[in-house]
Amino acid sequence: MNKRLGYSLAAALLAVTLLGNEASALSYKSTQRPIEIILDGQKIKFHDSRPVVSTSGTTYVPIRVVSEQLGAKVTWDARQGKAVIAKGDSRIELTESSKQAMVNGTIVALDAPMVVQNGRTLVPLRFVSEALQVEVKFDDKSYYIFMKSDQYDESAKYDPYGRKIRTTNLPKNAQDFPYILEDIPNEMYEMELFYDPFFKNSFKDVLKTQKHYMLRLDNVNAWKAKIEKYYSLILNANYENIDFNWAKEAHSFLNILGTDEDLRSYVNWVKSNKIQLEGSLVAEPSIFYHGGDTFRMRTKFKFKIKNFNKYENLIYDSSFHLTKNDNGNLPEYQKDVWYEGIADIRLSSTIGGAVYTPKLQVSGTTSLFRGNALIRKSE
Structure with missing residues (x-):
């Protein structure tokens, strides 16, 4: 049932909202169905800014929320419009509107650039996650994106969707x-x-x-x-x-x-x-x-x-x-x-x-x- 995140979602995106300037515009459907991201069996919580899927099929997420959930440190250089994501021996450098990134000193081409929208920095989820060696899969039936890191608990119990079941602090019913x-x-x-x-x-x-x-x-x-x-x-x-x-x-x-x-x-x-x-x-x-x-x-x-x-x-x-x-x-x-x-x-x-x-x-x-x-x- 799971499919690679790279499968295009563009067919579902019929109405478009354009944000930002021409060079860094993020084009997406403002009334799109919400997508949930499951990291190691648990949903990542988003507050003011949720993940969005662009008309080209790229899932964008707030850089700090996802990167820090993956145990990475994020630094932002506003003058250069550059973000650095570091975790262990991995280092990713992204520049606003650029379709090139630097991964551990090597230039890598991007399908979609990092963008800044309403003061929030959004990055392509698949690229950042896989650069940090996190497995990413998309279930187009449930509309869940599953991410599996080295912290995944193989001994835990999971529901039919792959979400973690708890056995403590249970509700009274x-x-x-x-x-x-x-x-x-x-x-x-x-x-x-x-x-x-x-x-x-x-x-x-x-x-x-x-x-x-x-x-x-x-x-x-x-x-x-x-x-x-x-x-x-x-x-x-x-x-x-x-x-x-x-x-x-x-x-x-x-x-x-x-x-x-x-x-x-x-x-x-x-x-x-x-x-x-x-x-x-x-x-x-x-x-x-x-x-x-x-x-x-x-x-x-x-x-x-x-x-x-x-x-x-x-x-x-x-x-x-x-x-x-x-x-x-x-x-x-x-x-x-x-x-x-x-x-x-x-x-x-x-x-x-x-x-x-x-x-x-x-x-x-x-x-x-x-x-x-x-x-x-x-x-």
Whole structure:
């Protein structure tokens, strides 16, 4: 299932954002699906700046986050626009916008240069990792990049994706899950599952759902992809470049009767109200269950509202206006403030026999704000 990182992702990148000057512009899709990087079985945590995939298929990452995760030291010469990454006997010199690098005193050609975007230095992940003798592979189904260094623990247990399982500091309800991941906080597990009281007898918890004989990993990956692609559009709506193609693409991931007229109305509202959002959502495939009415997959999301004129319907979600849900009060969202949360996203289909198949779609009535969702300001 794993493939080399060098496989092109460009086919998925249809809309483009250009940043920086002509010489160092990084061209990428602003609404692209988030990509997760797994180092020795654990996700690398990114804060203000996440990995992005350029239109040429190169994965860029913040230099300090990844290099220091690999045990390397980074120094930056602002005057020359040069970065030096050093680890043991390995030394890499990169210059902004240059397609040449110096590796241990030897000039090496680059497929993609180092770039500086909004004050942050981004480097091509594959080149830097392999120069530091770290194995890199890309799983295009789960959208995980796996990195394996000399610190990889062969004796540890890993889940079907290759993520490290922990056996200590477990959540109080650990027995309700097939395993507990090292890099997922207890809060993500301890948040109560949603169930519809009208369909209580149909409720299946995570263990029962995942033991079903029809459940296939490829199908779970397909549902994960639809959720992440849909919310990559929703959480990055931007009056400067949104159009009806945005509505058409978002509609393609939804299980909803009728046309994309409602989404088109939102597009017009984004433009007239000058709405500008930035965010991402990552679905956790190991926390998947049946709430009695439909399937649900737990997700973690982050967003900020960069601009608007009127505080109304800023996010395409019928419950955005809520001030309270089952978990308590919800915030009134401020401009340029990051918020983070956990939500169980509904999956459903109007097609008979679609249960446990890739045909499940994001439910048209799902919400980031309703029910058992948790939302707070980012720390």
